[in-house]
Amino acid sequence: MTDLTKLTIAEAREGLKSKTFTSLELTEAFLANIERANAALNAYVVVTDDKARDMAKASDEKLAKGEGGALEGIPLGIKDLFATKGIHTQACSHILDGFQPPYESTVTSNLWADGAVMLGKLNMDEFAMGSSNETSYYGNVINPWRKKGSNTDLVPGGSSGGSAAAVAGRLCMGATATDTGGSIRQPAAFTGTVGIKPTYGRCSRWGIVAFASSLDQAGPIAHTVRDSAILLKSMASVDARDTTSVDIAVPDYEAAIGQSVKGLKIGIPREYQVDGMPDEINALWQQGIDWLRTAGAEIVEISLPHTKYALPAYYIVAPAEASSNLARYDGVRYGLRVPGKDIVDMYENTRAAGFGEEVKRRILIGTYVLSAGYYDAYYLKAQKVRTLIKRDFDLAWANGVDAILTPATPNAAFAPGEITDPVQMYLNDIFTVTVNMAGLPGISVPAGLNSEGLPLGLQLIGKPFDEATLFKVGQVIEDAAGRFEPEQWWG
């Protein structure tokens, strides 16, 4: 029998419909993989095996009657940031110790309504703050990829490191993820998977633990461009419970796949050519340009002059919003409580014990830049720079550019402990963070391997609510580059 875990969502959908196999068989195959591999990869913090079997059986009943939704019987992993009713939802932080929400996030509700099966909750950087999945309270996630001939562990990227590793390691068919500065696209690039952050307002943020509310967006990580289109269609919705959810119907993204890119204008921003970028990243970028030109797209050089200011502005805006959002964790209503001699002492003890180092750093930066006398110098200035960053993109769209092609990351996956300097770690998001600052959609598509055999990704940036073009162009890259599988060393 074929290994069911090697199928794409699109293939599994056909197999389930034609009754070649059942959702329970498919689900059991993934649970078996998780059982074998999770000790090595640490991608799941909780496996909901009983629930997965129940959901799979319910799907099989529907499928037997020729019924079922768009994701009927498809087993997925859920990032620990999404509220799942009665199930571990702790943003991989100690401060949410024991928290089980009595409600379900909109995004996961949408997935279950379409018939998806939940395998468990996925590891992540604490409160989604990190680029290597080294800040989780539940330990590092390990990348299924290793350098050729090496036994050294590598990071899967972050913050959606568990999501990316679980997909690449065949521990789920697809996963939910979130992206505040690159947390979907960077781990996707590090693991040879496809990740899309949709336009701000496309997926409801209701029931997703908040990090930086003006930047956070949910999106999927999957094996193929088509699978990511299938998942996003289901995750996205218009939701009255999120006032920033935008009132635009969700299109059928899958319909865009396979369409010609002939005549599309693809912008190449010269500012993404950064000092010290490895030659192979440049070569990959050039390769992507050649693929799209061969497919009939028109390549134009463009300028996004404020690119280099996106990361510093982000490290004011994101910590500022985080310091405000994370004020709610005080040991009173949920999670950890560490006693103190009075209530303030209890707050301080709880937050000292409950938050990890990176989260504390960002709360302190955020508190400082918002404190009396510094607001104008930092936060207001960053928000003005943000206007300029968005304006750069608006000008490109006004000049007829349909999508922008850039590298996804300035380097391939690195080893745990290799980057200890916070600012050095932040630089991992240099190509992805502009997209969050401007609220645009961005997709990372695997495009090749570096000389050491590690995956590298290309990023496509689109116009607001034009995810369809990203899927269309992304498919051209996937067709040209092929797909990439890590060699199995675990389990």
Added chain:
Amino acid sequence: MSVDTDTVKRVARLARIKINDDQAAKMTGELNEILGFVEQLDEVDIDGIEPLTSVVEQTMKKRQDGVTDGDKADDVTANAPASEDHFFMVPKVVE
């Protein structure tokens, strides 16, 4: 701009995070590195530029001011570290 250890302690107090002297000294270095990094923004001419308040141009959605949910005191207090009769229990704040 840079911060000294006393400022870091004051900010930690504002953020309600207890830190000891060693941690404050370590944080001071790290915070200064981050503040040094964001200093590049001083190069940008922001004269006459409005701050970005929303990436999507839309007017804030409004809803009817009506009761849509409620009677969930059990749910609301279910995750509390300490609760009694649907109240959150905290150390005494008023003598």
